[in-house]
Amino acid sequence: MELSIYRGDGSGRRHETPAELPVPQRSQLVKPESYIADSALRDACNVALLLGQPLLLTGEPGTGKSQFAYSLSWELGFASPFKFETKSDSIARDLFYTYDALRQFQDVQSGLKSGNALDYITYRALGIAILRTKEPEEVRHLMPPDSLHSEKQRSVVLIDEVDKAPRDFPNDLLNELDQLYFRVPELGNVKVEADPALQPVIIVTSNSEKDLPDAFLRRCIYYNIPFPGPDRLAEIVACHLGLHTDGSDGFLQAALNLFHRLRSPSVGLRKKPSTAELLGWLISLRGFAGEVGNPMTNLDVVTRTLGSLVKTAEDQPKAQAMVKRWFEERSTNPAE
Incomplete structure (x- = not known):
């Protein structure tokens, strides 16, 4: 299901009454x-x-x-x-x-x-x-x-x-x-x-x-x-959001894989994403993709939510290129 709270499409449509926004999940x-x-x-x-x-x-x-x-x-x-x-x-x-x-x-x-x-x-x-x-x-x-x-x-x-x-x-x-x-x-x-x-x-x-x-x-x-290692990071995510690596869709495992790739020195991000930003990104992914399926199989959803992870103009192109390569690698080797 497409997340559409604000449309901004120039249609001139306005809510008859003030819109009810979702309760922020950041809590x-x-x-x-x-x-x-x-x-x-x-x-x-x-x-x-x-x-x-x-x-x-x-x-x-x-x-x-x-x-x-x-x-x-x-x-x-x-x-x-x-x-x-x-x-x-x-x-x-x-x-x-x-x-x-x-x-x-x-x-x-x-x-x-x-x-x-x-x-x-x-x-x-x-x-x-x-x-x-x-x-x-x-x-x-x-x-x-x-x-x-x-x-x-x-x-x-x-x-x-x-x-x-x-x-x-x-x-x-x-x-x-x-x-x-x-x-x-x-x-x-x-x-x-x-x-x-x-x-x-x-x-x-x-x-x-x-x-x-x-x-x-x-x-x-x-x-x-110290920045948490993979196992502890998965534990932190599971504790905060109730997401587990043994899920049938592999959502968390794939998200953590991409997250660690973005933090790697080879990508060259000036501001590496943090644990707090990872948690916000996971919520954003679910919000855009809905509760059904694995958001990490959708390049469009991942790209559109990158603003949760990557916070500078100079890092955005590097991150987008990395994400595209990551999806290409997974398409040729789904087991990765």
């Missing part, structure tokens, strides 16, 4: 209970938990570095992680809180408010996690009423893509990450320390776009997530 790809960690990642995580140190994860984009934090938090019975998305202009304080000094100044000038500093503080990922290790009554004077928690708890904090930040960012966090505290100068330089019994679990990810300071690395447990 299947981010379920924390479906995450499969390799044994070395499990060991690194357990070392970090034992020592109470941050776990620093590197690896190709799309290998599950960020998603690991959600898997860990889910399995340990915690709420979803507090996520800090590192930016090129991030400073160390941003990890704990932000302070809107401009709005405070404007309010004081206009006479709208007295300028109480607490009204202009917004706590961020690690700041919230540290505050939530304390009894509510202990920190009531530090938090806006609408953000005060009901009971103390432990949290997972994800510091995502730390290598995007200026070099001073990790250097300025050394003591705070060691001892899990922060200060708020706007509230009289009060020091907020995590309860050691409930200290946050910190996961840091990096795409290795630039080196991290040695002093920062010394404070972390490190693991590089």
Whole structure:
């Protein structure tokens, strides 16, 4: 069955009422209970938990570095992680809180408010996690009423893509990450320390776009997530999407074969497709080809869904040529 949600054929036809779009199937790809960690990642995580140190994860984009934090938090019975998305202009304080000094100044000038500093503080990922290790009554004077928690708890904090930040960012966090505290100068330089019994679990990810300071690395447990081999990749796909290599149509086996060919150095793609992109591609293939039959026997379907895997203009012609050769090889040797 042809997938036809948007036609774009110039026919001038319009839905009488707003169209009902399908529920995005991408939600299947981010379920924390479906995450499969390799044994070395499990060991690194357990070392970090034992020592109470941050776990620093590197690896190709799309290998599950960020998603690991959600898997860990889910399995340990915690709420979803507090996520800090590192930016090129991030400073160390941003990890704990932000302070809107401009709005405070404007309010004081206009006479709208007295300028109480607490009204202009917004706590961020690690700041919230540290505050939530304390009894509510202990920190009531530090938090806006609408953000005060009901009971103390432990949290997972994800510091995502730390290598995007200026070099001073990790250097300025050394003591705070060691001892899990922060200060708020706007509230009289009060020091907020995590309860050691409930200290946050910190996961840091990096795409290795630039080196991290040695002093920062010394404070972390490190693991590089390797790109999964064929067997583990098949296991990951089966767990997320329920597709198995022993299916009668050979869909997954053929898709993985082509996927690995596209990643091979001989094809020369500048940006190799990732595990996450593979999962999205498999969903796209099924969407275009329908539930019956093997989409990997249809060159047109495979070509039309390549945008799920290949994301640059310079790589598209190389990938299309590779796909065409792959189909030609399979037509002469169906057993491949």
